[in-house]
Amino acid sequence: MSGSLGFAALPGIPLVAPGDDLTALIAEAAETAGLPLAGVLLVCQKVVSKQEGRLVRLADVTPSEQARRLAEPAGKDPRQIEVVLQESRRVVRQGHGVLITETHHGFVCANSGVDLSNAPEDDVAVLLPVDPDDSARRLLAGLRPRAAGPLAVVVTDTFGRPWREGLVDQAIGCAGIAPIDDLRGQADLRGRELAVTTQATVDSLAAAAGLLMRKDAGVPAVLATGVDVVGDGSVRAMLRDPEGDLFR
């Protein structure tokens, strides 16, 4: 990591529709903004999901008995809850009108990451990409020929946290960069071994990028510079094993 980091919004990317050439839209936005395409490109999940057609019309959804049961006390649309359940492998917590689930990918988040805001039309739910690492890999493959230097792609989503109000963006997929920077075994400033120091690089980058992607800003992509674009790996490698997880 250098001594400074920069995060620049890629402006002028329109609302994306299924099948749009997101690679071209991003490359053109960077060119228009005069930003060399190098560093870590952070793309919000919503445009990736829309481009991939991960949309469900609620009119086409028949809620299960479980969905009806969960929806009623929360005052939710049971069809929405049905979509959330179909996108999950288990319900982690429920209460206060919130359903915390573990998605098929293994992400623990509200409503399996299913979102209705900024959906292309009313009553359409936007689901997370089936494989966000693969989404990142495909974007990276498309952008590399146009890149001005080492490039990585991170797909981000906005997550809540236990114990703290306020949302922070996290990585749900990445390509061309190690998701975690493992400092274990290295020494601290006084030569003592650092016991547990694995830094979640892609999550830390996603958090700052999220400040430029506020939902009212219409900024679906941010270019981060100053980052060591090294290594590779899946965001899922960062997910804690159930046996090591104290908050199942």
Added chain:
Amino acid sequence: MSGSLGFAALPGIPLVAPGDDLTALIAEAAETAGLPLAGVLLVCQKVVSKQEGRLVRLADVTPSEQARRLAEPAGKDPRQIEVVLQESRRVVRQGHGVLITETHHGFVCANSGVDLSNAPEDDVAVLLPVDPDDSARRLLAGLRPRAAGPLAVVVTDTFGRPWREGLVDQAIGCAGIAPIDDLRGQADLRGRELAVTTQATVDSLAAAAGLLMRKDAGVPAVLATGVDVVGDGSVRAMLRDPEGDLFR
């Protein structure tokens, strides 16, 4: 928020000792680096705690029966565990050699934020500041006369997260900036009301700053630019009420 954010390490701040003039050290580091003192100054907890003398010699600690009981299966020093317990209001989880506690401030983290790495000498534990918001306020008061523009201060610490490996820096204190940006009631891009959108600004800034503060880097302070330095408030206002907390 503007269309870009910058994060610059303030280099050359030495290992800090109790009573050092941290304000002067930071102002001089910024000047040496040619960085105008404006924006959000992020300072890692460790130097703040050391400056405030929040150090405990383990030789002076007599472990309680509870500390001995918790330390043994984890293979830890019971005096360390005693310090962790004294800094906590409750034990949230224990297992896998980790003790997750809620600090007197209300932060849920490993070992009450007590740290041995980069401590001034062996067998000295560094505790979190008694009131990190107050630490930030005092730093801000000292720095404002030297500031080149609107300035805020955020005290950060490195936290683990449930469900995900890898550490991310978070805010534990702030002054001169609203910790959360509340977008509730505003409309999304299609005019639909955003239901739950409160962005944890200071945590998002802390995360990116943490990438420049890696424990082996000797960078205890980072200056963030491009941020709207508006509002004010305590990081503790961001802590979820126990009644709304699904992960007690």
